[in-house]
Amino acid sequence: MRKEILKLLFTADDFLSGEQISETLGISRAAVWKHIKAIKDEGGIIEAHTKRGYRLVALPDLLKPDYVGFFTQRAADIVWLREVDSTNEYAKRMAREGAPHGSIYIAELQTKGKGRLSRGWVSCPGDAIQMSMLLRPEFEPPKAPAVTFAAALGVVSAIRRTCGIEAKIKWPNDVVFGGKKLCGILTEMSSDMDRVEYIVCGMGLNVNQREFDGEVAEKAISLRMASGKKQDRVRLAAAMADDVRAYCERYILQGIDAIFDEYCANSVIIGKEIKVLSGNKTVTGVCSGFSKQGELLLDIDGKTQAFMAGEVSVRGMEQYI
Missing domain, CATH: 3.30.930.10 (Bira Bifunctional Protein; Domain 2)
Incomplete structure:
Protein backbone atom coordinates (compact mmCIF):
# COMPACT_ATOMS: atom_id res chain seq x y z
CA MET A 1 0.00 0.00 0.00
CA ARG A 2 2.90 2.35 0.72
CA LYS A 3 4.04 1.96 -2.87
CA GLU A 4 0.57 2.94 -4.15
CA ILE A 5 0.49 6.03 -1.91
CA LEU A 6 3.93 7.03 -3.09
CA LYS A 7 2.86 6.60 -6.72
CA LEU A 8 -0.16 8.86 -6.20
CA LEU A 9 2.05 11.54 -4.64
CA PHE A 10 4.76 11.15 -7.28
CA THR A 11 2.35 11.58 -10.19
CA ALA A 12 0.25 14.35 -8.65
CA ASP A 13 0.62 17.87 -10.03
CA ASP A 14 -0.14 19.46 -6.67
CA PHE A 15 -1.16 18.56 -3.12
CA LEU A 16 -3.35 15.52 -2.49
CA SER A 17 -5.63 15.47 0.53
CA GLY A 18 -5.65 12.55 2.90
CA GLU A 19 -9.30 12.09 1.98
CA GLN A 20 -8.47 11.80 -1.74
CA ILE A 21 -5.78 9.22 -1.05
CA SER A 22 -7.95 7.18 1.32
CA GLU A 23 -10.90 7.14 -1.09
CA THR A 24 -8.73 6.23 -4.09
CA LEU A 25 -7.04 3.33 -2.29
CA GLY A 26 -9.90 2.27 -0.02
CA ILE A 27 -8.03 2.72 3.25
CA SER A 28 -8.52 4.90 6.30
CA ARG A 29 -6.94 8.33 6.67
CA ALA A 30 -5.10 6.99 9.71
CA ALA A 31 -3.55 4.32 7.49
CA VAL A 32 -2.58 7.01 4.97
CA TRP A 33 -0.79 8.96 7.69
CA LYS A 34 0.97 5.82 8.91
CA HIS A 35 2.45 5.19 5.45
CA ILE A 36 3.29 8.87 4.94
CA LYS A 37 5.21 8.81 8.22
CA ALA A 38 7.07 5.64 7.17
CA ILE A 39 8.17 7.31 3.91
CA LYS A 40 9.35 10.36 5.85
CA ASP A 41 11.19 8.13 8.34
CA GLU A 42 13.20 6.70 5.43
CA GLY A 43 14.23 10.21 4.40
CA GLY A 44 11.48 11.24 2.02
CA ILE A 45 10.45 14.87 2.10
CA ILE A 46 6.67 15.35 2.11
CA GLU A 47 4.99 18.69 2.74
CA ALA A 48 1.83 18.45 4.83
CA HIS A 49 -0.80 21.20 5.12
CA THR A 50 -4.01 20.88 7.11
CA LYS A 51 -6.24 22.18 4.33
CA ARG A 52 -4.30 21.10 1.24
CA GLY A 53 -2.99 17.64 2.13
CA TYR A 54 0.33 16.16 1.10
CA ARG A 55 2.92 16.93 -1.57
CA LEU A 56 6.01 14.85 -2.35
CA VAL A 57 9.11 17.04 -2.50
CA ALA A 58 11.81 14.37 -2.66
CA LEU A 59 11.99 10.60 -2.61
CA PRO A 60 14.04 8.91 0.13
CA ASP A 61 17.73 8.62 -0.76
CA LEU A 62 17.58 4.83 -0.69
CA LEU A 63 18.06 2.67 -3.77
CA LYS A 64 15.05 0.44 -3.14
CA ASN A 266 35.26 7.53 -25.30
CA SER A 267 38.74 6.38 -24.30
CA VAL A 268 41.06 8.81 -22.51
CA ILE A 269 44.25 6.87 -23.18
CA ILE A 270 44.28 6.25 -26.94
CA GLY A 271 47.20 8.19 -28.38
CA LYS A 272 48.68 8.91 -24.93
CA GLU A 273 52.01 7.80 -23.55
CA ILE A 274 51.25 5.56 -20.60
CA LYS A 275 52.88 3.19 -18.15
CA VAL A 276 51.69 -0.41 -17.93
CA LEU A 277 52.42 -2.05 -14.57
CA SER A 278 52.57 -5.83 -14.60
CA GLY A 279 53.79 -7.32 -11.35
CA ASN A 280 57.16 -5.73 -10.62
CA LYS A 281 57.67 -4.74 -14.25
CA THR A 282 56.78 -1.37 -15.81
CA VAL A 283 56.50 -0.87 -19.56
CA THR A 284 56.13 2.52 -21.24
CA GLY A 285 54.61 3.14 -24.63
CA VAL A 286 51.83 4.85 -26.57
CA CYS A 287 48.35 3.36 -26.49
CA SER A 288 47.42 2.67 -30.09
CA GLY A 289 43.98 1.28 -29.28
CA PHE A 290 42.41 -1.99 -28.23
CA SER A 291 41.80 -5.40 -29.71
CA LYS A 292 38.26 -6.66 -30.15
CA GLN A 293 39.01 -9.26 -27.49
CA GLY A 294 39.41 -6.47 -24.91
CA GLU A 295 43.20 -6.19 -24.91
CA LEU A 296 45.21 -2.98 -24.60
CA LEU A 297 47.51 -2.40 -27.58
CA LEU A 298 50.72 -0.59 -26.68
CA ASP A 299 53.19 0.77 -29.24
CA ILE A 300 56.69 0.23 -27.83
CA ASP A 301 59.49 1.44 -30.10
CA GLY A 302 57.46 0.71 -33.22
CA LYS A 303 56.26 -2.70 -32.11
CA THR A 304 52.77 -3.46 -30.81
CA GLN A 305 52.34 -5.46 -27.62
CA ALA A 306 48.97 -6.64 -26.29
CA PHE A 307 48.00 -6.72 -22.60
CA MET A 308 45.03 -8.41 -20.97
CA ALA A 309 43.02 -6.51 -18.37
CA GLY A 310 43.44 -9.08 -15.62
CA GLU A 311 47.22 -8.83 -15.75
CA VAL A 312 48.06 -5.13 -15.54
CA SER A 313 47.36 -1.63 -14.27
CA VAL A 314 47.63 1.50 -16.37
CA ARG A 315 48.91 4.91 -15.30
CA GLY A 316 49.61 8.19 -17.02
CA MET A 317 53.16 9.47 -17.13
CA GLU A 318 52.56 12.17 -14.50
CA GLN A 319 49.15 11.45 -13.01
CA TYR A 320 46.35 8.89 -12.72
CA ILE A 321 45.59 9.06 -16.46
Whole structure:
Protein backbone atom coordinates (compact mmCIF):
# COMPACT_ATOMS: atom_id res chain seq x y z
CA MET A 1 0.00 0.00 0.00
CA ARG A 2 2.90 2.35 0.72
CA LYS A 3 4.04 1.96 -2.87
CA GLU A 4 0.57 2.94 -4.15
CA ILE A 5 0.49 6.03 -1.91
CA LEU A 6 3.93 7.03 -3.09
CA LYS A 7 2.86 6.60 -6.72
CA LEU A 8 -0.16 8.86 -6.20
CA LEU A 9 2.05 11.54 -4.64
CA PHE A 10 4.76 11.15 -7.28
CA THR A 11 2.35 11.58 -10.19
CA ALA A 12 0.25 14.35 -8.65
CA ASP A 13 0.62 17.87 -10.03
CA ASP A 14 -0.14 19.46 -6.67
CA PHE A 15 -1.16 18.56 -3.12
CA LEU A 16 -3.35 15.52 -2.49
CA SER A 17 -5.63 15.47 0.53
CA GLY A 18 -5.65 12.55 2.90
CA GLU A 19 -9.30 12.09 1.98
CA GLN A 20 -8.47 11.80 -1.74
CA ILE A 21 -5.78 9.22 -1.05
CA SER A 22 -7.95 7.18 1.32
CA GLU A 23 -10.90 7.14 -1.09
CA THR A 24 -8.73 6.23 -4.09
CA LEU A 25 -7.04 3.33 -2.29
CA GLY A 26 -9.90 2.27 -0.02
CA ILE A 27 -8.03 2.72 3.25
CA SER A 28 -8.52 4.90 6.30
CA ARG A 29 -6.94 8.33 6.67
CA ALA A 30 -5.10 6.99 9.71
CA ALA A 31 -3.55 4.32 7.49
CA VAL A 32 -2.58 7.01 4.97
CA TRP A 33 -0.79 8.96 7.69
CA LYS A 34 0.97 5.82 8.91
CA HIS A 35 2.45 5.19 5.45
CA ILE A 36 3.29 8.87 4.94
CA LYS A 37 5.21 8.81 8.22
CA ALA A 38 7.07 5.64 7.17
CA ILE A 39 8.17 7.31 3.91
CA LYS A 40 9.35 10.36 5.85
CA ASP A 41 11.19 8.13 8.34
CA GLU A 42 13.20 6.70 5.43
CA GLY A 43 14.23 10.21 4.40
CA GLY A 44 11.48 11.24 2.02
CA ILE A 45 10.45 14.87 2.10
CA ILE A 46 6.67 15.35 2.11
CA GLU A 47 4.99 18.69 2.74
CA ALA A 48 1.83 18.45 4.83
CA HIS A 49 -0.80 21.20 5.12
CA THR A 50 -4.01 20.88 7.11
CA LYS A 51 -6.24 22.18 4.33
CA ARG A 52 -4.30 21.10 1.24
CA GLY A 53 -2.99 17.64 2.13
CA TYR A 54 0.33 16.16 1.10
CA ARG A 55 2.92 16.93 -1.57
CA LEU A 56 6.01 14.85 -2.35
CA VAL A 57 9.11 17.04 -2.50
CA ALA A 58 11.81 14.37 -2.66
CA LEU A 59 11.99 10.60 -2.61
CA PRO A 60 14.04 8.91 0.13
CA ASP A 61 17.73 8.62 -0.76
CA LEU A 62 17.58 4.83 -0.69
CA LEU A 63 18.06 2.67 -3.77
CA LYS A 64 15.05 0.44 -3.14
CA PRO A 65 13.07 -0.86 -6.12
CA ASP A 66 10.04 1.09 -4.85
CA TYR A 67 11.95 4.34 -5.42
CA VAL A 68 14.25 3.46 -8.31
CA GLY A 69 11.23 1.99 -10.07
CA PHE A 70 9.78 5.43 -10.77
CA PHE A 71 12.59 5.98 -13.28
CA THR A 72 13.17 2.53 -14.79
CA GLN A 73 11.25 -0.46 -16.12
CA ARG A 74 13.86 -2.72 -14.48
CA ALA A 75 12.58 -2.41 -10.90
CA ALA A 76 11.43 -6.05 -10.87
CA ASP A 77 15.04 -7.09 -11.56
CA ILE A 78 16.45 -5.16 -8.58
CA VAL A 79 17.30 -6.68 -5.21
CA TRP A 80 18.05 -4.02 -2.58
CA LEU A 81 20.40 -4.77 0.31
CA ARG A 82 20.95 -2.45 3.24
CA GLU A 83 24.30 -4.10 3.96
CA VAL A 84 26.29 -6.85 2.27
CA ASP A 85 29.86 -8.11 2.13
CA SER A 86 30.12 -7.34 -1.61
CA THR A 87 27.45 -7.00 -4.26
CA ASN A 88 29.60 -9.11 -6.59
CA GLU A 89 29.93 -11.88 -4.02
CA TYR A 90 26.20 -11.74 -3.33
CA ALA A 91 25.42 -11.85 -7.05
CA LYS A 92 27.66 -14.89 -7.48
CA ARG A 93 25.88 -16.66 -4.63
CA MET A 94 22.53 -15.88 -6.24
CA ALA A 95 23.84 -17.05 -9.62
CA ARG A 96 24.74 -20.42 -8.14
CA GLU A 97 21.18 -20.64 -6.81
CA GLY A 98 19.75 -20.04 -10.28
CA ALA A 99 19.04 -16.29 -10.33
CA PRO A 100 18.05 -15.17 -13.84
CA HIS A 101 19.89 -13.15 -16.45
CA GLY A 102 19.56 -9.43 -15.82
CA SER A 103 19.24 -9.61 -12.03
CA ILE A 104 20.58 -6.45 -10.36
CA TYR A 105 21.89 -6.21 -6.79
CA ILE A 106 22.27 -2.82 -5.10
CA ALA A 107 23.66 -2.25 -1.60
CA GLU A 108 23.74 0.85 0.58
CA LEU A 109 26.83 -0.47 2.39
CA GLN A 110 29.51 -3.00 1.48
CA THR A 111 31.67 -4.36 4.29
CA LYS A 112 34.13 -6.11 1.97
CA GLY A 113 33.89 -4.18 -1.28
CA LYS A 114 36.60 -5.01 -3.78
CA GLY A 115 38.13 -3.90 -7.03
CA ARG A 116 40.52 -5.41 -9.55
CA LEU A 117 43.67 -7.21 -8.44
CA SER A 118 42.16 -7.84 -4.97
CA ARG A 119 42.14 -4.14 -4.05
CA GLY A 120 39.60 -2.98 -1.47
CA TRP A 121 36.92 -0.34 -2.12
CA VAL A 122 35.11 1.47 0.68
CA SER A 123 32.32 4.07 0.77
CA CYS A 124 29.89 5.39 3.37
CA PRO A 125 26.12 4.82 3.08
CA GLY A 126 24.50 7.44 0.88
CA ASP A 127 27.74 8.45 -0.82
CA ALA A 128 27.98 5.96 -3.68
CA ILE A 129 26.16 3.44 -5.83
CA GLN A 130 27.28 -0.16 -5.39
CA MET A 131 25.61 -2.26 -8.05
CA SER A 132 26.22 -5.68 -9.59
CA MET A 133 24.46 -7.11 -12.62
CA LEU A 134 24.17 -10.83 -13.34
CA LEU A 135 24.45 -11.86 -16.98
CA ARG A 136 24.04 -15.29 -18.56
CA PRO A 137 25.31 -14.80 -22.13
CA GLU A 138 25.37 -17.72 -24.50
CA PHE A 139 28.91 -17.31 -25.76
CA GLU A 140 32.41 -18.68 -25.22
CA PRO A 141 34.71 -17.49 -22.38
CA PRO A 142 37.11 -15.52 -24.66
CA LYS A 143 34.28 -13.06 -25.33
CA ALA A 144 33.75 -12.27 -21.65
CA PRO A 145 36.43 -9.56 -21.12
CA ALA A 146 34.74 -7.14 -23.53
CA VAL A 147 31.65 -7.14 -21.31
CA THR A 148 33.61 -4.54 -19.33
CA PHE A 149 33.63 -2.37 -22.50
CA ALA A 150 29.83 -2.53 -22.61
CA ALA A 151 29.41 -1.84 -18.89
CA ALA A 152 31.73 1.17 -19.03
CA LEU A 153 29.73 2.65 -21.91
CA GLY A 154 26.54 2.12 -19.92
CA VAL A 155 27.94 3.92 -16.86
CA VAL A 156 29.19 6.81 -19.01
CA SER A 157 25.80 7.11 -20.69
CA ALA A 158 23.95 7.12 -17.36
CA ILE A 159 26.23 9.79 -15.91
CA ARG A 160 25.90 12.03 -18.95
CA ARG A 161 22.13 11.94 -19.27
CA THR A 162 21.46 12.15 -15.53
CA CYS A 163 24.18 14.53 -14.34
CA GLY A 164 25.33 16.27 -17.54
CA ILE A 165 28.95 15.35 -16.81
CA GLU A 166 31.15 14.29 -19.73
CA ALA A 167 32.69 11.21 -18.17
CA LYS A 168 35.20 9.12 -20.15
CA ILE A 169 36.70 5.63 -19.96
CA LYS A 170 40.14 4.58 -18.77
CA TRP A 171 40.98 1.03 -19.82
CA PRO A 172 40.50 -1.51 -18.43
CA ASN A 173 37.82 -0.80 -15.88
CA ASP A 174 37.52 2.84 -14.80
CA VAL A 175 35.19 5.69 -15.65
CA VAL A 176 36.92 9.03 -15.11
CA PHE A 177 36.45 12.80 -15.15
CA GLY A 178 39.05 15.53 -14.99
CA GLY A 179 41.88 13.05 -14.76
CA LYS A 180 40.40 11.29 -11.71
CA LYS A 181 38.41 8.12 -11.08
CA LEU A 182 34.63 8.26 -10.78
CA CYS A 183 33.76 4.58 -11.08
CA GLY A 184 35.46 1.22 -10.96
CA ILE A 185 34.10 -1.85 -12.74
CA LEU A 186 34.87 -5.42 -11.72
CA THR A 187 33.76 -8.19 -14.09
CA GLU A 188 33.96 -11.79 -12.88
CA MET A 189 33.05 -15.00 -14.67
CA SER A 190 32.20 -18.62 -14.01
CA SER A 191 32.66 -20.94 -16.99
CA ASP A 192 33.91 -24.21 -18.32
CA MET A 193 36.16 -24.58 -21.37
CA ASP A 194 33.43 -23.96 -23.93
CA ARG A 195 30.63 -22.06 -22.23
CA VAL A 196 30.08 -19.14 -19.91
CA GLU A 197 27.86 -20.09 -16.99
CA TYR A 198 27.46 -16.52 -15.78
CA ILE A 199 29.17 -13.14 -15.63
CA VAL A 200 28.86 -10.71 -12.74
CA CYS A 201 29.57 -7.09 -13.55
CA GLY A 202 30.09 -4.94 -10.47
CA MET A 203 30.17 -1.13 -10.48
CA GLY A 204 31.18 1.22 -7.68
CA LEU A 205 30.33 4.84 -8.54
CA ASN A 206 31.39 7.80 -6.41
CA VAL A 207 28.30 10.02 -6.23
CA ASN A 208 27.97 12.37 -3.27
CA GLN A 209 31.28 12.30 -1.45
CA ARG A 210 32.41 15.84 -0.59
CA GLU A 211 36.09 14.89 -0.39
CA PHE A 212 38.52 11.99 -0.23
CA ASP A 213 41.35 11.51 2.24
CA GLY A 214 45.02 10.76 1.85
CA GLU A 215 46.37 9.23 -1.34
CA VAL A 216 42.84 8.52 -2.60
CA ALA A 217 42.28 12.28 -2.97
CA GLU A 218 44.96 12.40 -5.66
CA LYS A 219 43.14 10.01 -7.98
CA ALA A 220 39.45 9.94 -7.02
CA ILE A 221 36.53 12.30 -7.61
CA SER A 222 32.78 12.15 -7.03
CA LEU A 223 29.96 13.43 -9.19
CA ARG A 224 29.17 15.96 -6.48
CA MET A 225 32.75 17.25 -6.52
CA ALA A 226 32.74 17.35 -10.33
CA SER A 227 29.42 19.21 -10.60
CA GLY A 228 29.41 21.30 -7.46
CA LYS A 229 26.01 19.99 -6.37
CA LYS A 230 24.44 16.97 -4.72
CA GLN A 231 23.29 14.33 -7.18
CA ASP A 232 20.12 12.23 -7.17
CA ARG A 233 21.30 8.67 -6.49
CA VAL A 234 17.85 7.22 -7.16
CA ARG A 235 17.62 8.61 -10.71
CA LEU A 236 21.25 7.73 -11.34
CA ALA A 237 20.86 4.13 -10.17
CA ALA A 238 17.85 3.76 -12.46
CA ALA A 239 19.82 5.14 -15.40
CA MET A 240 22.70 2.76 -14.67
CA ALA A 241 20.34 -0.21 -14.50
CA ASP A 242 18.88 0.75 -17.88
CA ASP A 243 22.02 1.79 -19.75
CA VAL A 244 24.41 -0.89 -18.52
CA ARG A 245 21.82 -3.55 -19.33
CA ALA A 246 21.22 -2.02 -22.78
CA TYR A 247 24.90 -1.91 -23.75
CA CYS A 248 25.55 -5.40 -22.39
CA GLU A 249 22.58 -6.77 -24.35
CA ARG A 250 23.82 -5.03 -27.47
CA TYR A 251 27.22 -6.68 -27.07
CA ILE A 252 25.76 -10.10 -26.23
CA LEU A 253 23.34 -10.09 -29.17
CA GLN A 254 25.31 -8.21 -31.83
CA GLY A 255 28.96 -8.72 -30.91
CA ILE A 256 31.87 -6.38 -30.34
CA ASP A 257 31.38 -4.42 -33.57
CA ALA A 258 28.16 -2.98 -32.12
CA ILE A 259 30.04 -1.13 -29.35
CA PHE A 260 33.72 -1.06 -30.33
CA ASP A 261 33.91 2.28 -32.14
CA GLU A 262 31.93 4.03 -29.43
CA TYR A 263 34.21 2.59 -26.77
CA CYS A 264 37.31 3.81 -28.57
CA ALA A 265 35.77 7.25 -29.06
CA ASN A 266 35.26 7.53 -25.30
CA SER A 267 38.74 6.38 -24.30
CA VAL A 268 41.06 8.81 -22.51
CA ILE A 269 44.25 6.87 -23.18
CA ILE A 270 44.28 6.25 -26.94
CA GLY A 271 47.20 8.19 -28.38
CA LYS A 272 48.68 8.91 -24.93
CA GLU A 273 52.01 7.80 -23.55
CA ILE A 274 51.25 5.56 -20.60
CA LYS A 275 52.88 3.19 -18.15
CA VAL A 276 51.69 -0.41 -17.93
CA LEU A 277 52.42 -2.05 -14.57
CA SER A 278 52.57 -5.83 -14.60
CA GLY A 279 53.79 -7.32 -11.35
CA ASN A 280 57.16 -5.73 -10.62
CA LYS A 281 57.67 -4.74 -14.25
CA THR A 282 56.78 -1.37 -15.81
CA VAL A 283 56.50 -0.87 -19.56
CA THR A 284 56.13 2.52 -21.24
CA GLY A 285 54.61 3.14 -24.63
CA VAL A 286 51.83 4.85 -26.57
CA CYS A 287 48.35 3.36 -26.49
CA SER A 288 47.42 2.67 -30.09
CA GLY A 289 43.98 1.28 -29.28
CA PHE A 290 42.41 -1.99 -28.23
CA SER A 291 41.80 -5.40 -29.71
CA LYS A 292 38.26 -6.66 -30.15
CA GLN A 293 39.01 -9.26 -27.49
CA GLY A 294 39.41 -6.47 -24.91
CA GLU A 295 43.20 -6.19 -24.91
CA LEU A 296 45.21 -2.98 -24.60
CA LEU A 297 47.51 -2.40 -27.58
CA LEU A 298 50.72 -0.59 -26.68
CA ASP A 299 53.19 0.77 -29.24
CA ILE A 300 56.69 0.23 -27.83
CA ASP A 301 59.49 1.44 -30.10
CA GLY A 302 57.46 0.71 -33.22
CA LYS A 303 56.26 -2.70 -32.11
CA THR A 304 52.77 -3.46 -30.81
CA GLN A 305 52.34 -5.46 -27.62
CA ALA A 306 48.97 -6.64 -26.29
CA PHE A 307 48.00 -6.72 -22.60
CA MET A 308 45.03 -8.41 -20.97
CA ALA A 309 43.02 -6.51 -18.37
CA GLY A 310 43.44 -9.08 -15.62
CA GLU A 311 47.22 -8.83 -15.75
CA VAL A 312 48.06 -5.13 -15.54
CA SER A 313 47.36 -1.63 -14.27
CA VAL A 314 47.63 1.50 -16.37
CA ARG A 315 48.91 4.91 -15.30
CA GLY A 316 49.61 8.19 -17.02
CA MET A 317 53.16 9.47 -17.13
CA GLU A 318 52.56 12.17 -14.50
CA GLN A 319 49.15 11.45 -13.01
CA TYR A 320 46.35 8.89 -12.72
CA ILE A 321 45.59 9.06 -16.46
